[in-house]
Structures are given as structure tokens and as C-alpha cells.
Amino acid sequence: MVSSVLRDARRIVVKVGSSLVTNEGRGLDEAAIGEWCRQLAALVRGADGTSREVVMVSSGAIAEGMKRLGWSTRPSEVHELQAAAAVGQMGLAQMYETKLREQGVGSAQVLLTHADLADRERYLNARSTLLTLLRLGVVPVINENDTVVNDEIKFGDNDTLGALVANLVEADALVILTDQKGLYTADPRRDPTATFVHEAKAGDPTLEAMAGGAGSSIGKGGMITKILAAKRAAGSGASTVIAWGREHDVLLRLVAGDAIGTLLVAQTAKKQARKQWMADHLQLRGAVTVDAGAAAKVRDEGKSLLPIGMTGVEGDFARGDVIAVRGPDGVEIARGLANYASAEARLLCRRASGEFERLLGYSAEPEMVHRDNMVLTQQA
């Protein structure tokens, strides 16, 4: 099973934890980061004949910042942790930029907070930016924006952030690299009789009982946050592998189908998961009516909805809100996330994308609702 899940994955989120990135707090591990970047570049370039899109979620800012500030113990004050993160993030970003550039691959720094992903407009902006970076062959390097978060709105650990990013970009797989070979039936640092778990269902409640907290003073979440991250990633159809980050060629071997690490398999397919998500979570804020031609494109050909096919706009909605797409007879065909607010959408009805900038003063996407953000409610 390991073989096919990772081998078939085209869009992968890779998360590395603080203890690996900073060599247990001794400072950025240049050799290890260089190794991951070499592998990331090979994946992006399609060295094995299949090009892939990869997003890196990297921890380590606080640990590196502490080292740079000469602090040997982790401060308890939130603002001191935030200061350390701001210092350390400079080194982290610089290291990834250098190592990826050496491999001929571009990189981009993206710092996100929980609030960014809870707000529909910012969610859509983050998603569009990340998908654009991936299209450009650039590797986004993501961390939590520690400067602006406090305890209540923190992701808290980057395992959760990795899962949310996997949801955000609808990744096929989440790879969590850590300081253990994968999940054991108990914390192997504490229980020598613990046995290795090769494969399980993501979201299986028995896994939560096996997982303990962080094993080192550097890591934050431990195994439990990884198990919960796998459950969350599975919500959008992504399977998770937990593997040892220092395993030679770990990423290349995973995509080649080697059975290394623990595979936590998503139980729902990506498409099905998106439909379920739309059905469960979204409240309708408005609607657009489209002409027969646009209705046929959306319903029969699975195309995105372009403003040129829109004849009317109802309701008061913002960018990122869920709207219905109705045919000329007023019957709903689909639902999806609006790229433009209702006031803008009214100006864009029957207009081609070349006119958007003149009409709005700017232009976002050429589509009103992108097909990736749409589910059909009336089948062809």
C-alpha cells in the first residue's frame, strides 16, 4: 500500500520538526537541510520521470533564535518566544533559500496563522498564492507567523500547520519527518518493548492511545500531534507518512514506493472529501445566474465559471464566500467559492477577463468560481 500512495502523489507537503532542523537545538543543521533540499529539487524537477509539486513546512525558528540570542533554556514568556522566532526565522529562510538555489530551484517564504486560514478571504488568497508558486516550480517554505500569534490563536505545533496546508492546497500526501522511524505502539524512548506500526487508517482512534508527547525539549508536539495531523489531512483526502528525517534519500525512496516510515491512509478520496467539506461546512451567501452556454460548460464539461457567462448576481457576498451557480431557469447547478465580491461580480457580468482591470482597478483570477473550488449539485 505504501508503494502506491506515495508513488502516485503529485502534490506533497513535507513537514520537518525543530529537533531535526536544529540538530536538537545545537543550531541549524546545514547538512540535513541541504539533503532535504536536494531531494525536494529532484522531486520538483521530476528526476524520476514524474514532476511533483512540493511544499515545505519547516519548524526551527524558535530553537535557532534561542541559539542566536545565547539562550540555553526555552523562555516561558510568549513575547520572548516570539522574539526568538523572529530572529531564528531569518536564518531558517536564508538556509532554505541558499540550499534550494544551489539545486537550481526557487523558494518562497510564507508565514501563516490560524486566523489566516479561518478567514475565508485570506484562505482563498493563501491558496491562490501557494498554487501559483507551485505552478511556477517554486518551493514554498512555510512556518507559523509566530510574531503575531498568541496562545489562543496559535496552531501551536507545526504538525497541525502541515495538515492545514495539506488541506489548503489539496495535497495528495503529507510527509512528516521526525527523529523516530515512525509511529510505535508506545513512545520508544520510554518503552523498550514498543513495536513499529507500518500502516494504519488515518483517524483510527486506537492510534491516539499509542502516541505520547514530545521526546526532546526542542520538539513541541510529540507523536500525538502527528496522529491528529494525519486525521486532519485525511479530511481532504491526503494520506500521511511519518518517517525518520535522517534516513538516506527518505523522500526519494518514499516516492519510489519504498515501505519506510508509518503510513496512515486516508479513507476518503480527494474529490469525495472536497464535496463532503463543501456540503458540511459552507453556508450559502449569494448566487450568480448564468446563461445556457456557461451552464453547459460548468455542468457538462466540468469547467470553471467565467464572468462572461454571468447574467445576474444575487445577495451580498465577499471574496471567498460560498455562492450558488444557477442556470437560466433559476435551478442550482453548482456551489463554490467566489473569487470576487458581489459588488464586483455585478460589474463583471458578461465581461471578458481583459476588461477586469479597467472595470475594477485590479484583476484577480479570470474565473468567478474556479472548478477546483466548485462542486456540482446538478449532474449532467
Ligand SMILES: Nc1ncnc2c1ncn2[C@@H]1O[C@H](COP(=O)(O)OP(=O)(O)O)[C@@H](O)[C@H]1O
Ligand atoms: N508512539 C510513539 N511513537 C514514536 N514516537 C513517540 C511516540 N510517542 C511519543 N513519541 C515521541 O515523539 C517524539 C517526536 O515528536 P517531537 O519531539 O515533537 O518531534 P518533531 O520536532 O519532529 O515534531 C519522538 O522523539 C518520541 O520520543
Ligand SMILES: N[C@@H](CCC(=O)OP(=O)(O)O)C(=O)O
Ligand atoms: N513555529 C515554531 C514551530 C513550533 C514547533 O515547535 O513545532 P515542532 O517542532 O514541529 O513540533 C518554530 O519555528 O520554532
